Amino acid sequence: MWGASALAMGMIATFPGMAFAQEGKTADDLSSHGAAQRIAQTGVSSKAKNVILFIGDGMGDSEITVARDYLKGASGSFDGLDAIGQPDALSADGETGTGQYTTYSLGSNSSNRGVVTPVTDSAASGSGWATGTKTYNNAVSVDVSQNPQMNLIELAKANGLATGNVTTAEIQDATPAVLESHSTQRSCYGPQGKTDGTMNNAAKNCDAAQLKENGGIGSISEQLLDTRADVTIGGGSKYFKQTAQAGEYAGKTLWEQAAARGFQTASNDVDAFSNLSYKKGKPVLALLSDGNMPTQYNMTPALSQKATEARGAVTCSTNSAWLGNKNSSGNSASLADMATKAVDLLSAQVSDKSSNTSGFFLQIEGASIDKQDHAANACGQIGETDDLDKAISATVASLKASGQLDDTLIIVTADHAHTSQIVSDAPAYALSTILKSPVDGSTIVVSYGTATSTDAGADDSSVGYTAGGMEHTGTQLRIAASGPGARRVTGLTDQTDNFYTIAKALGLA
Amino acid sequence: MWGASALAMGMIATFPGMAFAQEGKTADDLSSHGAAQRIAQTGVSSKAKNVILFIGDGMGDSEITVARDYLKGASGSFDGLDAIGQPDALSADGETGTGQYTTYSLGSNSSNRGVVTPVTDSAASGSGWATGTKTYNNAVSVDVSQNPQMNLIELAKANGLATGNVTTAEIQDATPAVLESHSTQRSCYGPQGKTDGTMNNAAKNCDAAQLKENGGIGSISEQLLDTRADVTIGGGSKYFKQTAQAGEYAGKTLWEQAAARGFQTASNDVDAFSNLSYKKGKPVLALLSDGNMPTQYNMTPALSQKATEARGAVTCSTNSAWLGNKNSSGNSASLADMATKAVDLLSAQVSDKSSNTSGFFLQIEGASIDKQDHAANACGQIGETDDLDKAISATVASLKASGQLDDTLIIVTADHAHTSQIVSDAPAYALSTILKSPVDGSTIVVSYGTATSTDAGADDSSVGYTAGGMEHTGTQLRIAASGPGARRVTGLTDQTDNFYTIAKALGLA
């Protein structure tokens, strides 16, 4: 299954899509490339020089509204997040579109093999837009039969575009991983598994056949170096301390391998990141924290009804460990800093005629909206939404300044929705946090009720659970776009349609 | 406050809207007519002959997806609900739009006076699109100072359009009431309050100043007869057994008053409803059940984790009391039957040149998606969503057959979102129901976690709560439109924008 022929490089044909009103397709019918498309026949033909895809992990409509109500007031708007897709917001008469999209995945384990899975994980979801193929939870750009599916960065590179991948998570986490690798398990971070190199967990975290020592294509981090995107910025630096077990770089750490292969690297160093500049043929790999990057706001874990009412309305405070705070050199690494750095690097490459790149494809992920929602942490998810919103605003401003805004398709969406709900009063049997908006003074009650197991060690034994373990939800969610091809997101689409929206705008399909 | 001058009839000026990126407006700033608009400046100028507004009460994106996953499979689409807004679905190259809209209301009680309320009720929400004015929960087309605001049926009638109001709820319920009346309290159903006429609860259910005996404009039902929409179809017949306490019809029941004023009436009689036809100057008032109309599907109340797992996956069954079932005469009153009857009656009126009507405005509500979601009843809300979907399909087919489809703006949206969430496993401390889709075989777990109080009399004392009392949520939700003016719903709008979208399409503003 890991043969190179499965990944023939070059133009990819547009698979004929399903009719609009299809009903009752089985997982088998949906599992081939392009088979889950809803809009294959729509005649939007606008071409973009660049595409930037912003993903808020877990950013359903409820998560957007929680953050807007708190940060902007219920009548306010996000400068970035809400401006994408809004008629006339970025430019008069520019193409825009907003719509809803479905995120379900396909069963492959013993309990759900062959049937649709209504709730996706980040891996299957990301694989959907990265490759156009619906797959199973845990899959990283492989199909339900574990065959690698060509992803958008591979496709863009093969067609002469510069490419970038930015995230606030570990760079090996599912959402960025789908654009840099193909893995049957999302946990196969490195040649020694999901470790910092002091032990070898590969047997537990990776399918044996995928490992280099067994003739496979290797772990997610090793494939990242093979895929060689022009710009990679995120967290997860500690996993590059692992040592290759086989191949040309056997015995070397992944950081050593990256340097040997000509990458410009920065590890946990905001100043080095800030000073990076385009150098022909030397891709950037900047990993700025050991694991996921610290959040913008401090935690406010949800509490039981009596406890949350006793705590009263809270406001959010900035986390001193957030890399978006200016350091002593005046540098910072908010998602806006990372996004504009990526746009600068890719734009410089495209401007360098000798690089033979005609535009770029860039994914930028606000990863921890999801992670903080899992932790029932209202301020956490709000701060990460703010970080993403500001990254969008800064990117738009940068593109405008360099005259590229009208040629760039910008898409904003999420991979799945999440637990948080805005309610009027603290619920009786779900955890909640009461917020007071510093902008319009309103009281916002955020409820978290989807954790699947109780916790014998819970602080409050009368409640029996803690603020962890909240789950994804399966609702359709917002997709918004501005720029050439943006109208293609109008109506009801599927996340696999997003692959075609991007590929068509860039002339790749 | 009930003076006639507050309701000057005729053209209504478009209030200048707020800038797109506004932040932090207070409730006072938002409370005047048009002040909460987000899109006042958008230049869509298409004109429609007719506008039909479909409302799914409580039909957030999660509720839509629950029903689609079950009824159509996750990869399927609703023939009606999903076709509105979908490019090329109704007609090639017709105008379409989809977007998200905000539903918050304004505080007016002692705990929230002067601040924004993140979670609306159906009354404030309906008042928003009916009048273009943000108001307080419990308000029926009056502003935060309790001044009546002209609604779309009044405005349409004053401008020579035929008008209709259809619901599966009691016709006095908030969503239909906002188009037929102005009431400071949504409970002021009749001159004797919210009763069947065997007692007088007006002192409890109505503000005294609003009652006719005190010189006011009267209860919701009495105003319905004054407003005199051309077609009114729904439930709530028993409230018309009340007796007017003052005015020209004092001492007569509301049914007697309706007959005396020239209405064609049908009460709890599906055959009489089916046989209704257009008669010039004789509006239709058909109330087909005492209260809310029976639901399509039988109830499946949500259970605690252990109980729902023990029950296993359920499928939905049809309620024998549903009026959509054919009776012995072969007649029925599904929402599709009611919707097409309304379209037929209004179209016949417009075709009658002597009626001097140039088109129509019609609202059609699927009311009990909300009511069944409050009851944590998954099959209930799914069946009501199906009923609404089929009403949309039937309406589109009827308009197409009569050559009116291209001239009609059809909008589908909701008044607020609701509790239900699609999760992967039964939650530990929220109630849930496990469904098995009869279409794609997938297992769908629906979680309900927002009830605000426990219940000492709960069946399961270890859980301590029952499947009632679930709450609205404050998330932004889907608005979709097809037909002239449909593009105006693109992007982020507010529910008050919907008033202007309809009024502009009909040339009323």
Ligand SMILES: [Mg+2]
């Ligand atoms: Mg992610």
Ligand SMILES: [Mg+2]
């Ligand atoms: Mg209603």
Ligand SMILES: [Zn+2]
């Ligand atoms: Zn995710």
Ligand SMILES: [Zn+2]
């Ligand atoms: Zn997650």
Ligand SMILES: [Zn+2]
């Ligand atoms: Zn409602």
Ligand SMILES: [Zn+2]
């Ligand atoms: Zn309700």
